[in-house]
Amino acid sequence: MTDIHFPPRELAVMSVLWKQGSATVAEVREHLDEELAYTSVLSALQTLEDKGYVHHEPEGRAYRYFPSVAADKAGKSAIGRIKDAIFQGSTERMFAQLVSDRKLGRAELERMRALLAERLGDEP
Structure with missing residues (x-):
């Protein structure tokens, strides 16, 4: 399960499970x-189960579905595809796009700075 890809409806269902x-x-x-429709959601869950992304356990007359793949693992795969397709494989260009978002507040930018400092081995 190295490359994880969800069509929009399956992603919406996985998001609920996560x-x-x-x-x-x-x-x-x-x-x-x-x-x-109930049957549309059931079909999406069955497809996700066939792909190995969810599993179920009986619960009364119904089934309870659980994610078998973590959101961060799926996110890493999706971000890799975006980086390759849109930013020509450049993490730096993708990061520049993220931090240029004017909706980011100072506190969030400070947390990002601290993460970078930690990654570089510096004190924030």
Whole structure:
């Protein structure tokens, strides 16, 4: 599972599972932004299970689904694809784009600075 890719609907379902820790089909439906039929959510969960990204356990007459892949692992794969496709493989260009976002507040920028200092072995 080195390259993890989710189409939009599967990503929305995985996002619910990552946030909630686990969920039934009905619970996933409740947390989605898009109104989907029960069978559509069930189909997405079954596809994700076939791919090895979720697993389920019986819970009464329903199943409870759990993520089998961590959000940070999926994120690392997605960021790698974005870096390669949009920033021609340049982490520096991608980082420059991130920090140029005017919506970032001083506190968030300071936390990013501290992370960089830690990575470089410096004191923040």
